[in-house]
Amino acid sequence: MDNVTIKDIAKALNLSTSTVSRALRGSYEINAETKRLVMEYAERLNYRPNPIALSLKENRSRAIGVIVPQIANYFFSQAINGIEAIAYNRGYHVIIFQTHESYEREVVNMQQAVSRRVDGLLISLSSETSDVTHLKELQDQGMPVVLFDRVSSELNATQVVADNFKGAFEATEHLIWSGRRRIAHLTIPPFLSITQERLAGYRAALEKHGIPYDENLIRYGTFGPDEVGPMVDELLAQNPRPDAFFTASDRLAAGCLGALQKRNLRIPEDIALIGFTNMTVAELLSPPMSTVVQPAQEIGQVAVERLIELIERKQKAAPPSVIKIPTTLVARDSTRTIVG
Amino acid sequence: MDNVTIKDIAKALNLSTSTVSRALRGSYEINAETKRLVMEYAERLNYRPNPIALSLKENRSRAIGVIVPQIANYFFSQAINGIEAIAYNRGYHVIIFQTHESYEREVVNMQQAVSRRVDGLLISLSSETSDVTHLKELQDQGMPVVLFDRVSSELNATQVVADNFKGAFEATEHLIWSGRRRIAHLTIPPFLSITQERLAGYRAALEKHGIPYDENLIRYGTFGPDEVGPMVDELLAQNPRPDAFFTASDRLAAGCLGALQKRNLRIPEDIALIGFTNMTVAELLSPPMSTVVQPAQEIGQVAVERLIELIERKQKAAPPSVIKIPTTLVARDSTRTIVG
DNA sequence: AGCGCTATCGGCAACGTTCCCGATAACGTT
DNA sequence: AACGTTATCGGGAACGTTGCCGATAGCGCT
CATH class of the missing domain: 3.40.50.2300 (Response regulator)
Structure with a gap:
C-alpha cells in the first residue's frame, strides 16, 4: 500500500517527526538545507499526508454530505453536478446519500453524515418529510446546513430554490x-x-x-x-x-x-x-x-457556495436567507x- | 457540537476508557451491571463512535470512491443510484468524483481518492483516457478496483459491462x-x-x-x-x-x-x-x-458488490473477470x- | 497457607499528524 | 564572564479508539 508516513521520513533522514512536519509545510524555523532534503525525499517516496489523521486532529473532514431523494432524477443529477464541481475546486469532497423519498431514511442518513463528521450538509427534503425537528436539532448542534429545492419554511436556515x-x-x-x-x-x-x-x-x-x-x-x-x-x-x-x-x-x-x-x-x-x-x-x-x-446546476452551485461560506467563517457568515434563482x-x- | 467521546463516558462513570470501549461492544469480560450503566449513559448522551478515529486505527475508511465522467447523464446517474443503494446496505459511503471526460482530471481524482484512503474504487473511464498506467499503479499498490461500463481490456481487473x-x-x-x-x-x-x-x-x-x-x-x-x-x-x-x-x-x-x-x-x-x-x-x-x-442500475449494483467482495476478503476473492449484463x-x- | 483460577477492570501503546514547550549551540551584547 | 538572542531541532501530548498485557480481588482446592 501507499503507506509512507512522516515517521518513515523522519527515521530515514534521522530527524524527528516534528522537524519533518514543519519542513513539509515550509516553516521558517527549519534550515533551508534540511527542508530541501525532506521535501526531496518525500517527493521521491510519493508521500501524501493522511487526511484521516488530519481530520482527527483538526476535527473537520473536508467533506460535505449531500442528501437527496433520488440521484437518478433530472433535477438532482444536474444539481449534484454543480455541487461536485464547486466543491472540488474548494477542496471539499462530496458524500452522497439517497432518501428514496423516505422520512426514516432521511433521518438515518442525517445521523450517518453527522457521525461521519462531515463539515456541512446540503439537503433536499424527502416528500414524506413534514416534520423537520431532526434538522433543527442538527442546527442547534452547530452543523452548517443549507437546504435546496425541497426546503421548509419552518427552518431558520439558508435555502436555495428556484423562483x-x-x-x-x-x-x-x-x-x-x-x-x-x-x-x-x-x-x-x-x-x-x-x-x-x-x-x-x-x-x-x-x-x-x-x-x-x-x-x-x-x-x-x-x-x-x-x-x-x-x-x-x-x-x-x-x-x-x-x-x-x-x-x-x-x-x-x-x-x-x-x-x-x-x-x-x-x-x-x-x-x-x-x-x-x-x-x-x-x-x-x-x-x-x-x-x-x-x-438545477446553478441551484446546486449557489447552495454549496453558501454552505462552504458557512463552514469556513462560521460565526460571521451571512444570516440565513432564502435565495431565489430565476426560472x-x-x-x-x-x-x-x-x-x- | 456532538462531541461525546469514550473518555467523557469513562470520566463520568469513573471507569477507564478500555472498560467503556469493551462495555460498548458487549465484551464478555465486563460485568453485566457495568455494561448496563455504560450503555445507558452512552444512549442518554447520544454517543456515536468517531469513525475517523476508527479509520485511523484500522486503516480503512468504509468509504468507496466512484469516478465517473459525468453525473448528469442518464446512464451514470442510474448506475450511481444502484451503487449507493447497495453500498448503504453494506455500511459503506459513496464519495463522488467527476472527470468531465478529462484524462488529467481522472488522474487527479484518482490520487485524491487514494489520499482520502477510500477502501476501494469504482471507475468508468473518461473518453480521453487511452493510457491506463495510472490504474495499473493503483492496482499494484493493492487498491481494490472495479471498472464499469467504460472499461479497458489492458487492465487485469474486474470489469462490469453491458453485453x-x-x-x-x-x-x-x-x-x-x-x-x-x-x-x-x-x-x-x-x-x-x-x-x-x-x-x-x-x-x-x-x-x-x-x-x-x-x-x-x-x-x-x-x-x-x-x-x-x-x-x-x-x-x-x-x-x-x-x-x-x-x-x-x-x-x-x-x-x-x-x-x-x-x-x-x-x-x-x-x-x-x-x-x-x-x-x-x-x-x-x-x-x-x-x-x-x-x-444501468444493475451494472452499478454488480460492480459495487464485486468491489466490496474484493475489499473484504482481499486475498481470497474471485479472480478478475469481465461480467456482462444482458441488454x-x-x-x-x-x-x-x-x-x- | 499456598496455589491457581476466574471475573473484572486499568494502563499503555499505537494509528498519523500538529503544536506547544524545551533544549542546544553559536552567536552578539553588556 | 554572564547574559540574552537567534537558529535549529527534538520530546511529548493530543485527537478517539482498540487491543495487548497486566493488576487485583475473591474463590475453591490441596
Missing part, C-alpha cells in the same frame, strides 16, 4: 394567454414549500385573469409508483373537463404526457401541457413539451394556441 | 430485418472497449446478412459540444445516403434525433434510428425511439418497417 412562485405564475398565465381556462395542477406533497409557492403562483395568475380557483383541479402526488394514471383519470372525469395540465416536476410531466397519450388525447388540441422540469430532451418529446426550466419559460408545441 | 456485442448485434439485425441495408454507426472514441465491442457486434450482424462493411458509415464522437450535427451532415452527404442510424450513447441518440428533425428528415420513413440509451422518456419522444437498454432491445416507432 417557484414566478415560474408557476408565468406557466399559468402562458396557458391562459393560449386560450385555456380550466387549468389543472398536478403537484407534489402539499407541506413542501415549493408546492405551496407554485400553488400560490398558479392561484395568483388565475386571479389576475379573473378565473375562479377550483380545488378540484388540484391533485397532490406522493411519488408513489404508477400514481399519475389515476390522478389523470380523476381530472379527466370532471365536467367540464380541464383543457390544460400544469405539472410540478419532471416525473409528473413525463408521466402525464405518457398517460394522456395512452388515453388517446391530443396535445395540445384536447389538452395543453406544461411542466416544471429539467429534462434536456423536452424539445424532442412528442409533442415538444413546454417547460418551466429550473436552473425560464420555454414555450413549445404542447401549449400551442388552438384556433377555433 | 455490448450482443446489444449492438441485435440492434443492427433489427434494423436489417426492418428493411434497412445502409446502416450508419455513430459511436464514441475508438479506444474504449465498449466502442470496439459494439462495433464488432455491428459488423457481425452485417456479415451474417451479407452486407458489406463500409468504414465511411462509422463516425467517432469525442463528447465535444455540438459535434453531432456535423457528423450527421457528413453521413447524409454520402451517396447512397444511409437509411438507418445506430448510435452508441444517450447523448448521441438524443443529439441525432434532434439533428435529423432539424434537417426535416422523417423518422422512420427517411431514416430509421436506434440507440444505446437509458433515457426513461425514450417512449415519449417524437417519434418514440427504439433503444437498446443497458441495465434489452425495445423496438418502437423510430425503426418501424416502411412498406414500399
Whole structure:
C-alpha cells in the first residue's frame, strides 16, 4: 500500500517527526538545507499526508454530505453536478446519500453524515418529510446546513430554490394567454414549500385573469409508483373537463404526457401541457413539451457556495436567507394556441 | 457540537476508557451491571463512535470512491443510484468524483481518492483516457478496483459491462430485418472497449446478412459540444445516403434525433434510428425511439458488490473477470418497417 | 497457607499528524 | 564572564479508539 508516513521520513533522514512536519509545510524555523532534503525525499517516496489523521486532529473532514431523494432524477443529477464541481475546486469532497423519498431514511442518513463528521450538509427534503425537528436539532448542534429545492419554511436556515412562485405564475398565465381556462395542477406533497409557492403562483395568475380557483383541479402526488394514471383519470372525469395540465416536476410531466397519450388525447388540441422540469430532451418529446426550466446546476452551485461560506467563517457568515434563482419559460408545441 | 467521546463516558462513570470501549461492544469480560450503566449513559448522551478515529486505527475508511465522467447523464446517474443503494446496505459511503471526460482530471481524482484512503474504487473511464498506467499503479499498490461500463481490456481487473456485442448485434439485425441495408454507426472514441465491442457486434450482424462493411458509415464522437450535427451532415452527404442510424450513447441518440428533425428528415420513413440509451422518456419522444437498454442500475449494483467482495476478503476473492449484463432491445416507432 | 483460577477492570501503546514547550549551540551584547 | 538572542531541532501530548498485557480481588482446592 501507499503507506509512507512522516515517521518513515523522519527515521530515514534521522530527524524527528516534528522537524519533518514543519519542513513539509515550509516553516521558517527549519534550515533551508534540511527542508530541501525532506521535501526531496518525500517527493521521491510519493508521500501524501493522511487526511484521516488530519481530520482527527483538526476535527473537520473536508467533506460535505449531500442528501437527496433520488440521484437518478433530472433535477438532482444536474444539481449534484454543480455541487461536485464547486466543491472540488474548494477542496471539499462530496458524500452522497439517497432518501428514496423516505422520512426514516432521511433521518438515518442525517445521523450517518453527522457521525461521519462531515463539515456541512446540503439537503433536499424527502416528500414524506413534514416534520423537520431532526434538522433543527442538527442546527442547534452547530452543523452548517443549507437546504435546496425541497426546503421548509419552518427552518431558520439558508435555502436555495428556484423562483417557484414566478415560474408557476408565468406557466399559468402562458396557458391562459393560449386560450385555456380550466387549468389543472398536478403537484407534489402539499407541506413542501415549493408546492405551496407554485400553488400560490398558479392561484395568483388565475386571479389576475379573473378565473375562479377550483380545488378540484388540484391533485397532490406522493411519488408513489404508477400514481399519475389515476390522478389523470380523476381530472379527466370532471365536467367540464380541464383543457390544460400544469405539472410540478419532471416525473409528473413525463408521466402525464405518457398517460394522456395512452388515453388517446391530443396535445395540445384536447389538452395543453406544461411542466416544471429539467429534462434536456423536452424539445424532442412528442409533442415538444413546454417547460418551466429550473436552473438545477446553478441551484446546486449557489447552495454549496453558501454552505462552504458557512463552514469556513462560521460565526460571521451571512444570516440565513432564502435565495431565489430565476426560472425560464420555454414555450413549445404542447401549449400551442388552438384556433377555433 | 456532538462531541461525546469514550473518555467523557469513562470520566463520568469513573471507569477507564478500555472498560467503556469493551462495555460498548458487549465484551464478555465486563460485568453485566457495568455494561448496563455504560450503555445507558452512552444512549442518554447520544454517543456515536468517531469513525475517523476508527479509520485511523484500522486503516480503512468504509468509504468507496466512484469516478465517473459525468453525473448528469442518464446512464451514470442510474448506475450511481444502484451503487449507493447497495453500498448503504453494506455500511459503506459513496464519495463522488467527476472527470468531465478529462484524462488529467481522472488522474487527479484518482490520487485524491487514494489520499482520502477510500477502501476501494469504482471507475468508468473518461473518453480521453487511452493510457491506463495510472490504474495499473493503483492496482499494484493493492487498491481494490472495479471498472464499469467504460472499461479497458489492458487492465487485469474486474470489469462490469453491458453485453455490448450482443446489444449492438441485435440492434443492427433489427434494423436489417426492418428493411434497412445502409446502416450508419455513430459511436464514441475508438479506444474504449465498449466502442470496439459494439462495433464488432455491428459488423457481425452485417456479415451474417451479407452486407458489406463500409468504414465511411462509422463516425467517432469525442463528447465535444455540438459535434453531432456535423457528423450527421457528413453521413447524409454520402451517396447512397444511409437509411438507418445506430448510435452508441444517450447523448448521441438524443443529439441525432434532434439533428435529423432539424434537417426535416422523417423518422422512420427517411431514416430509421436506434440507440444505446437509458433515457426513461425514450417512449415519449417524437417519434418514440427504439433503444437498446443497458441495465444501468444493475451494472452499478454488480460492480459495487464485486468491489466490496474484493475489499473484504482481499486475498481470497474471485479472480478478475469481465461480467456482462444482458441488454434489452425495445423496438418502437423510430425503426418501424416502411412498406414500399 | 499456598496455589491457581476466574471475573473484572486499568494502563499503555499505537494509528498519523500538529503544536506547544524545551533544549542546544553559536552567536552578539553588556 | 554572564547574559540574552537567534537558529535549529527534538520530546511529548493530543485527537478517539482498540487491543495487548497486566493488576487485583475473591474463590475453591490441596
